[in-house]
Amino acid sequence: MHFTETPLHGAFVIDIDPIADDRGFFSRAFCADEFGELGLDGDVLQANLSWNPSRGTLRGMHYQIEPYQETKFVRCTRGALYDVIVDLRPDSATYRQSFGVELTADNRRALFVPRDFAHGFITLSDNTEAFYMVSQRYRPGSERGIRWNDPFFSIQWPQEPRVISDKDASWSEYTELPKC
Ligand SMILES: Cc1cn([C@H]2C[C@H](O)[C@@H](COP(=O)(O)OP(=O)(O)O[C@H]3O[C@H](C)C(=O)[C@H](O)[C@H]3O)O2)c(=O)[nH]c1=O
Numbered sequence: 680m681h682f683t684e685t686p687l688h689g690a691f692v693i694d695i696d697p698i699a700d701d702r703g704f705f706s707r708a709f710c711a712d713e714f715g716e717l718g719l720d721g722d723v724l725q726a727n728l729s730w731n732p733s734r735g736t737l738r739g740m741h742y743q744i745e746p747y748q749e750t751k752f753v754r755c756t757r758g759a760l761y762d763v764i765v766d767l768r769p770d771s772a773t774y775r776q777s778f779g780v781e782l783t784a785d786n787r788r789a790l791f792v793p794r795d796f797a798h799g800f801i802t803l804s805d806n807t808e809a810f811y812m813v814s815q816r817y818r819p820g821s822e823r824g825i826r827w828n829d830p831f832f833s834i835q836w837p838q839e840p841r842v843i844s845d846k847d848a849s850w851s852e853y854t855e856l857p858k859c
Contacts, residue, residue: 680706680713682791685778687766689793691719692780693752708789709752709812719791720750722814729809731758731802735841739799740765740825740834740850748794749815758807759783761837762790765797765825777834782809797825799847801836826850 681694697704707713714721729738740763743749753762763779781803782788792798800809824847825832827840831853 680710682713682717685764685780687764687773687776687778687796688771689719690764690766690778690796691717691791693789693791695787706787708754714791720794720814722750723752723812724816725813727809727811727813729811731760731807731809731842732805733842734802734805734807735838736807737799737801737827737836737840737843737847739763739847740797740827741799742767742795742797742823743815743818743821744823745821747815747818747821749813750794751792751798751811751813752789753782753792753798753800753809753811754787754789755782755784756808756810757784758805759785759803760800760807760809761803762800763798763834763836764790764792765832765834766795767797768793768795775832777832779835779837799827801827801838801840803837824850825853829853 695706697706711721765777
């Protein structure tokens with residue numbers, strides 16, 4: 680696997696390292712040892728599947744607060760999506776900054792999201808599916824969110840959402856940085 684650190688310290692774009700032969704290729708899609716060598720939390724307590732029939736579906740931006748902060752390892756297994764993270768670590772030099780990357784079934788690219796980051800995506804094609812592994816159990820009471828178009832974060836999206844849940848459309852705007 681090839682790890683490329685993003686401008687947000689601790690978040691990585693991860694590309695596969697295919698071993699090809701006349702049948703096609705084999706590649707690791709995850710490896711706890713390779714994560715560990717970079718000091719990344721490779722724990723997995725839950726794996727999620729997200730199916731989105733319509734292009735322009737936006738899910739997020741979500742995170743869980745202490746003590747249920749989670750890392751996420753996200754890939755697109757069908758179609759294409761634009762994956763976005765926001766640094767919510769109070770002591771980070773990039774606190775409040777965001778980063779986005781196109782994950783598609785064709786590029787087989789993945790994104791590692793550290794704890795104390797908000798995460799979300801917008802789909803770029805119909806029939807897009809995301810598969811992501813999470814280091815914590817789902818704790819609905821500890822879930823928090825920031826709104827995709829909150830001027831406090833000024834996230835740059837490739838397009839406006841066409842499909843979004845009421846919950847995600849109504850996260851309050853921040854005047855100060857959220858406490859994780
Ligand atoms: C996350 C989650 C949700 N649910 C239930 C709760 C609702 O009844 C239903 C849909 O939940 P929600 O609208 O929060 O689903 P998404 O908007 O896709 O949320 C996810 O989207 C963004 C991209 C994320 O990064 C998070 O992993 C996750 O919050 O599934 C569960 O039962 N278990 C779970 O782990």
